[in-house]
Amino acid sequence: MTTKPKLCYFRGRGRMESIRWLLAAAGVEFEEEFIETTEQYEKLQKDGRLLFGQVPMVEIDGMVLTQTRAILSYLAAKYDLYGKDLKETVRINMYADGTLDLMMMTALAAFKPPEEKEENLTLIVKKAKTRYFPAFEKILNDHGEDFLVGNKFSWADIQLLEAILMVEELDASVLSDFPLLKAFKARISNIPTIKKFLQPGSPRKPPPDSHYVEVVRGILQF
Numbered sequence: 001m002t003t004k005p006k007l008c009y010f011r012g013r014g015r016m017e018s019i020r021w022l023l024a025a026a027g028v029e030f031e032e033e034f035i036e037t038t039e040q041y042e043k044l045q046k047d048g049r050l051l052f053g054q055v056p057m058v059e060i061d062g063m064v065l066t067q068t069r070a071i072l073s074y075l076a077a078k079y080d081l082y083g084k085d086l087k088e089t090v091r092i093n094m095y096a097d098g099t100l101d102l103m104m105m106t107a108l109a110a111f112k113p114p115e116e117k118e119e120n121l122t123l124i125v126k127k128a129k130t131r132y133f134p135a136f137e138k139i140l141n142d143h144g145e146d147f148l149v150g151n152k153f154s155w156a157d158i159q160l161l162e163a164i165l166m167v168e169e170l171d172a173s174v175l176s177d178f179p180l181l182k183a184f185k186a187r188i189s190n191i192p193t194i195k196k197f198l199q200p201g202s203p204r205k206p207p208p209d210s211h212y213v214e215v216v217r218g219i220l221q222f
């Protein structure tokens, strides 16, 4: 019997959410340990399990992994979501890095002071509309295929859907000028493992609220 991967992070999206998405899309069940107190976080540090003293941390295949992008690329390779050759893999990396940048801006916005938050969220929607979504719309238009790379479902598709849904939480009409992305969203959301992850009660986490921000600030003491 193989043991389930174990994820260690706060009880929220942050840098762990894309890892949850990738595992769920691959149809892999996982366990989660939520860090709720400073003592718990300090114990992880003392035990020497966090290479650079940071989370996300994932225990999988007898390894203790940290660094979000390293974890994601390991999972993408392991679950055959990483292209058929180096040229497809580098494109998947490029697209995934782009959506990760967009999503990190959104995740960090929650921690901005209230007076800067609104302006920051407006800027994120603007960047999504003018920088990221036009690029993905063009990719889909140029090759006319259902998926971003190699006409096969990959990590890049999973993360683009995650990013679209995240920006739609800020502006529900954000896809109005992107018909191919709208169709992409419907198509990818309908993949059975993803459909399941989008149902209430799945390990998917809600957008960060003020309570979550307070808890994380308390634990990390910033």
Ligand SMILES: N[C@@H](CCC(=O)N[C@@H](CS)C(=O)NCC(=O)O)C(=O)O
Binding pocket: 014, 015, 053, 054, 055, 056, 066, 067, 068, 069, 220
């Ligand atoms: N490059 C790392 C950054 C990890 C990171 O900054 N994690 C935050 C929580 S989201 C953390 O542990 N901060 C505590 C610290 O840096 O001391 C990654 O992508 O995993």
